[in-house]
Amino acid sequence: MADKPARGLADVVAASTALSDVDGVAGRLYYRGYDIHDLAGRTSFEECVHLLVRGTLPTTAELDTLVAELAEARTIGASAQAVLPHVIRSGTPMEALRTLVSALSVDDPDASDSGAEANQRKAVRLVAQMPMLVATYHAARTGGAAPDPVVDLGIAGNFLLQITGSRPSPRAAEIFDECLVLHADHTMNASTFTARVVAATLSDMHSAITAAMGALRGPLHGGANEAVMKTMQSIDGGVDGVEAYVRQTLDAHGKLMGFGHRVYKTEDPRATHLRRISEELADSTGDRGYYKMSRRMEEVVFDVKGLYPNVDFFAASVYHYLGIPTDLFTPVFAVSRMSGWTAHVIEQHLDNRLIRPDSEYIGERDQKWVPIEER
Amino acid sequence: MADKPARGLADVVAASTALSDVDGVAGRLYYRGYDIHDLAGRTSFEECVHLLVRGTLPTTAELDTLVAELAEARTIGASAQAVLPHVIRSGTPMEALRTLVSALSVDDPDASDSGAEANQRKAVRLVAQMPMLVATYHAARTGGAAPDPVVDLGIAGNFLLQITGSRPSPRAAEIFDECLVLHADHTMNASTFTARVVAATLSDMHSAITAAMGALRGPLHGGANEAVMKTMQSIDGGVDGVEAYVRQTLDAHGKLMGFGHRVYKTEDPRATHLRRISEELADSTGDRGYYKMSRRMEEVVFDVKGLYPNVDFFAASVYHYLGIPTDLFTPVFAVSRMSGWTAHVIEQHLDNRLIRPDSEYIGERDQKWVPIEER
Numbered sequence: 001m002a003d004k005p006a007r008g009l010a011d012v013v014a015a016s017t018a019l020s021d022v023d024g025v026a027g028r029l030y031y032r033g034y035d036i037h038d039l040a041g042r043t044s045f046e047e048c049v050h051l052l053v054r055g056t057l058p059t060t061a062e063l064d065t066l067v068a069e070l071a072e073a074r075t076i077g078a079s080a081q082a083v084l085p086h087v088i089r090s091g092t093p094m095e096a097l098r099t100l101v102s103a104l105s106v107d108d109p110d111a112s113d114s115g116a117e118a119n120q121r122k123a124v125r126l127v128a129q130m131p132m133l134v135a136t137y138h139a140a141r142t143g144g145a146a147p148d149p150v151v152d153l154g155i156a157g158n159f160l161l162q163i164t165g166s167r168p169s170p171r172a173a174e175i176f177d178e179c180l181v182l183h184a185d186h187t188m189n190a191s192t193f194t195a196r197v198v199a200a201t202l203s204d205m206h207s208a209i210t211a212a213m214g215a216l217r218g219p220l221h222g223g224a225n226e227a228v229m230k231t232m233q234s235i236d237g238g239v240d241g242v243e244a245y246v247r248q249t250l251d252a253h254g255k256l257m258g259f260g261h262r263v264y265k266t267e268d269p270r271a272t273h274l275r276r277i278s279e280e281l282a283d284s285t286g287d288r289g290y291y292k293m294s295r296r297m298e299e300v301v302f303d304v305k306g307l308y309p310n311v312d313f314f315a316a317s318v319y320h321y322l323g324i325p326t327d328l329f330t331p332v333f334a335v336s337r338m339s340g341w342t343a344h345v346i347e348q349h350l351d352n353r354l355i356r357p358d359s360e361y362i363g364e365r366d367q368k369w370v371p372i373e374e375r
Numbered sequence: 376m377a378d379k380p381a382r383g384l385a386d387v388v389a390a391s392t393a394l395s396d397v398d399g400v401a402g403r404l405y406y407r408g409y410d411i412h413d414l415a416g417r418t419s420f421e422e423c424v425h426l427l428v429r430g431t432l433p434t435t436a437e438l439d440t441l442v443a444e445l446a447e448a449r450t451i452g453a454s455a456q457a458v459l460p461h462v463i464r465s466g467t468p469m470e471a472l473r474t475l476v477s478a479l480s481v482d483d484p485d486a487s488d489s490g491a492e493a494n495q496r497k498a499v500r501l502v503a504q505m506p507m508l509v510a511t512y513h514a515a516r517t518g519g520a521a522p523d524p525v526v527d528l529g530i531a532g533n534f535l536l537q538i539t540g541s542r543p544s545p546r547a548a549e550i551f552d553e554c555l556v557l558h559a560d561h562t563m564n565a566s567t568f569t570a571r572v573v574a575a576t577l578s579d580m581h582s583a584i585t586a587a588m589g590a591l592r593g594p595l596h597g598g599a600n601e602a603v604m605k606t607m608q609s610i611d612g613g614v615d616g617v618e619a620y621v622r623q624t625l626d627a628h629g630k631l632m633g634f635g636h637r638v639y640k641t642e643d644p645r646a647t648h649l650r651r652i653s654e655e656l657a658d659s660t661g662d663r664g665y666y667k668m669s670r671r672m673e674e675v676v677f678d679v680k681g682l683y684p685n686v687d688f689f690a691a692s693v694y695h696y697l698g699i700p701t702d703l704f705t706p707v708f709a710v711s712r713m714s715g716w717t718a719h720v721i722e723q724h725l726d727n728r729l730i731r732p733d734s735e736y737i738g739e740r741d742q743k744w745v746p747i748e749e750r
Contacts, residue, residue: 006387006388006389007728008575008728008729008730008731009384009387009389009730009731009732009733010731010732010733011733012381012384012387012389012732012733013381013732013733013734013735014381014384014387014732014733014734015732015734015735016734016735016736016737017734017735017736017737017738018736018737018738018739019738020736021736021738021740030736030740030742032738032739032742033738033739033740033741033742034742034744035744038744039744042744042746043744047747057744057747057750058747058750059747059750060747060748060750063747079461079462079464082461083458083461083462083474083478085457086454086457086458086478086481087454087458087478087481089454089481090480090481090486091480091486091487092487095480095481095486095487095579095581095582096481098477098581098582098585099458099474099477099478099480099481102473102474102477102585103458103461103462103474105465105466105470105474106461106462106464106465106470106471106474111465111466111470112466112467112470187733187734187736188731188732188733188734189731190572190573190575190576190729190730190731191576193572193730193731193732194569194572194573194586197565197568197569197572197590198565198569198586198589198590198593199593200383200565200593200595201565201566201590201591201592201593201594201595201596201597201598202593202594202595202598203589203590203591203592203593203596203598204470204592206470206589207470207473207588207589207590207592207593208589210473210477210585210586210589211569211573211585211586211587211589211590212586213582214573214578214581214582214583214585214586215572215573215576215578215582215586216576216578217576217578217579217582218573218574218575218576218577218578218582219576219577220575220576220577220729221576221578221729222576223576223577223578262729262731263731263733353382353383354383354565354595354596354637355383355384355565355568356383356384356385356563356564356565356568356637356638357384357385357386357387357388357389357390357563357568358384358385358386358387358388358389358562358563358638359388359389359390359391359392359562359563360388360390360391360392361391361392361393361395361396361405361562362391362392362393363392363393363394363396363407363408364393364407364408365396365405365408366408367405367407367408367409369409369410369413369414369417369418369432371417372422372432372433372434372435372438373435375432375433375434375435
């Protein structure tokens with residue numbers, strides 16, 4: 001009945017969506033029909049949340065309403081606050097944050113209601129709570145308390161304030177805002193697909209989002225931006241050491257994180273923006289090392305393997321320049337992607353069918369059972 | 376590049392597996408080539424864990440080793456213990472258990488190691504910890520402490536001891552053991568598929584299992600056994616009220632939980648066993664009501680819709696007869712399915728490819744961006 005397997009479901013259409021579209025050949029990405037090149041740098045993350053979760057780019061009045069709702073919703077509930085000290089010892093921030101995101105449901109009055117209105121409210125809460133949760137976790141593990149968000153900064157600026165402890169420059173806040181927009185949604189990436197598979201059992205939004213957190217953590221997905229930074233930091237000799245490192249790694253059949261993509265056959269349009277941002281930050285901070293290393297690595301990998309950098313590659317140096325600790329790079333991805341995840345759960349619940357594929361059996365057949373004494 | 380979507384990935388082969396196989400036309404289920412009809416009632420859950428996780432039905436010596444390892448591994452770590460009081464207020468046990476399973480990673484020395492040996496150790500721990508976690512949660516919410524497991528009962532018997540507070544009869548323990556075997560694995564069901572999608576990013580086992588917990592909770596998946604029981608309890612007039620209830624529900628295009636299956640076109644072989652067990656328990660307890668209602672519902676639904684009962688349908692009355700609270704029916708499913716989930720994560724990591732499908736875009740195109748002031 002079933003055809004041959006498409007390993008990894010490559011090129012298999014698993015769902016219909018009105019949220020985003022990728023043209024992998026032309027290297028284009030659209031959120032609800034808007035080209036990412038039109039949105040990046042011109043549309044705030046909050047506008048992008050409105051676009052994905054509520055369906056349209058907001059008017060000023062609509063944006064004001066959403067911003068007020070986000071500020072109202074961002075407080076971390078008592079249960080997640082109480083759980084926090086007990087997961088600080090987790091091996092990585094994403095491990096701790098998976099448990100903490102799950103615990104957010106306890107204080108969510110709509111936790112078990114998957115109706116359209118409840119899902120909208122939960123999406124706003126989760127988008128608002130995610131940066132607060134990362135900041136609260138980071139403060140707790142470093143023995144302090146995160147500064148309170150301020151009213152004249154958006155999600156991006158407040159996150160930088162809370163993580164670095166000092167108010168970001170207007171340009172730094174703008175740049176990080178653009179990063180959040182660039183990471184907000186990307187069709188059936190593994191974590192979004194995970195969220196939709198969970199939601200398609202008619203399970204609730206927190207279950208779907210907790211599952212997505214688990215998928216994002218993987219080094220073949222959101223974990224790649226941290227891996228890129230660690231690679232850069234491990235290369236001896238800075239920019240002059242890049243070529244030898246790349247060639248040695250590829251000769252040993254090692255994987256270079258931050259290159260290649262299941263869908264793009266040309267440059268990832270998000271990488272175009274992040275390269276530009278990385279260069280700007282390198283110039284403005286005077287710390288050009290990681291930008292130059294990134295450019296050199298990009299050249300060598302293209303020469304040797306013909307692979308393009310993906311969204312994770314230049315994100316690494318950008319986040320580094322913005323003062324974000326390396327092990328929070330993947331949580332930053334989650335702060336942004338929460339907007340896409342929640343919008344996909346809403347969309348899945350509005351027109352649901354259980355996602356339940358087939359499998360190909362490759363094991364032993366016709367095994368004869370014998371009692372344990374005779375084995 | 377991509378074909379038309381297969382809604383819900385029906386009949387799409389998403390992965391290869393040597394763990395289980397379903398012949399939906401003949402109504403057969405196999406674990407590693409052993410017919411479920413040969414395993415059910417003759418093979419303990421611990422033997423089944425060995426079969427799925429370690430690859431073979433064990434010899435007596437191998438089984439003794441595994442049983443000792445399971446007993447050693449079942450203690451709930453300090454972090455999950457500390458998190459427990461803060462998630463008691465969760466709306467449902469599955470919501471609390473999702474957070475608790477996630478928190479188990481904090482005290483797992485192999486949490487971030489996805490190597491083959493670490494995965495084997497984590498599988499044993501998770502299989503052993505899951506029933507303890509359900510029992511500890513249930514005791515905490517009812518204000519008591521779960522009895523300690525005893526050495527002369529297996530996972531099934533100890534679970535009944537811990538949940539009901541009294542030692543089960545040998546036959547009750549045998550019957551529940553058979554239930555655990557029947558629920559252990561089932562190809563690419565939604566929660567197992569979720570676990571594999573997460574694992575395929577090279578994320579860790581706890582992330583994959585936490586995600587699976589979220590999927591199992593859904594009423595179109597593991598949540599169905601609870602829904603069946605609640606349906607029975609809501610029917611006025613007992614067995615005489617069943618036909619009217621079924622016809623009214625179907626006339627109103629309502630969904631009857633516990634019937635139909637994506638894969639089986641005939642009777643689910645697990646339902647055959649659970650029907651027999653339900654009848655035996657009805658006879659031995661003298662409480663024939665829910666068994667008779669189940670039989671009547673099965674008849675009417677087949678007459679009206681031609682649908683067969685699935686694994687969840689008779690599981691409801693069986694668990695009821697065994698003294699398990701209705702809202703723990705889905706956690707019981709998790710206690711069993713943990714064996715399949717962990718085996719699938721092991722299998723996915725041994726021969727991995729990122730699971731990243733395509734999507735069909737159905738939204739607006741060529742949207743023209745304008746500044747917010749002009750919207």
